Amino acid sequence: MADVLNTATRRVKLQFDKQGNPYFESVKSPDSFKQRALCVNPPHNVIPVIFVPGIMGTNLKLADNKGAAWAPPNGTLEGIGAATKGTFQDPAERQVLFDPNNTEVNPDGPCQVPDSLFWLTTAEAKRRGWGALHQDSYHPILQQLEISLNDQYSLPGRPQAHGNHPLPEIGMLSHLAGSSTPPPQAPGYNRPPDYASIAAEAVKAWNTQPRAL
Incomplete structure (x- = not known):
């Protein structure tokens, strides 16, 4: 040594x-x-x-533990997945997910x-x-x-x-x-x-x- x-x-x-x-x-x-x-x-x-x-850089979840509301993707693969998922969401669904009265910080x-x-x-x-x-x-x-x-x-x-x-x-x-x-x-x-x-x-x-x- x-x-x-x-x-x-x-x-x-x-x-x-x-x-x-x-x-x-x-x-x-x-x-x-x-x-x-x-x-x-x-x-x-x-x-x-x-x-x-x-x-848009804050992780959000639905109140009462009903799942994620907004989870910004990390990395290319997660980004592609988030973009694909977003194409199937209509405006009404996105309004619910981003309503501050229905969400909280995760x-x-x-x-x-x-x-x-x-x-x-x-x-x-x-x-x-x-x-x-x-x-x-x-x-x-x-x-x-x-x-x-x-x-x-x-x-x-x-x-x-x-x-x-x-x-x-x-x-x-x-x-x-x-x-x-x-x-x-x-x-x-x-x-x-x-x-x-x-x-x-x-x-x-x-x-x-x-x-x-």
């Missing part, structure tokens, strides 16, 4: 328990293996970032966080509401927000020789680095946008969730 410097580290993924407390999982290694586990604990202060999608849409995001798991992303948003349209943006707001490097976990460069300052948020964590919240919506109400509901939901950050 090649020699490993005493300063070498491997990033360990941040996770949260049911009470919102951060924790890390790792494995034991022999004393001869000098690489250390790097656990980056998030700051205590939380500044929720409210990401509001377009209405938070159980596709959601998968890559392992390269060391400070976020799929379960935590779903808790923040990411599953309510169209995966192809918005999840790459949300993942980039996680990187830009919560890590000082563009490709966390990779060496700088492979293009992992420090991120430039992010305007007024740069002075908060290291003192606060801004977790992007992603509430979908089912009516013409009332941004004040959406933001207030997201902040209320966050505050009622016990956390120990």
Whole structure:
């Protein structure tokens, strides 16, 4: 086995328990293996970032668990299937499916966080509401927000020789680095946008969730 410097580290993924407390999982290694586990604990202060999608990018379901009303397709095959299905729907049927009085946000849409995001798991992303948003349209943006707001490097976990460069300052948020964590919240919506109400509901939901950050 090649020699490993005493300063070498491997990033360990941040996770949260049911009470919102951060924790890390790792494995034991022999004393001869000098690489250390790097656990980056998030700051205590939380500044929720409210990401509001377009209405066509929100997964909707019929009230009373009567099935999906609108599920934007992900990928080419799903897109072809959605277009084919739509050709057989008449205007009256579409009006029922898109009536905000008969539908509600569906938070159980596709959601998968890559392992390269060391400070976020799929379960935590779903808790923040990411599953309510169209995966192809918005999840790459949300993942980039996680990187830009919560890590000082563009490709966390990779060496700088492979293009992992420090991120430039992010305007007024740069002075908060290291003192606060801004977790992007992603509430979908089912009516013409009332941004004040959406933001207030997201902040209320966050505050009622016990956390120990």
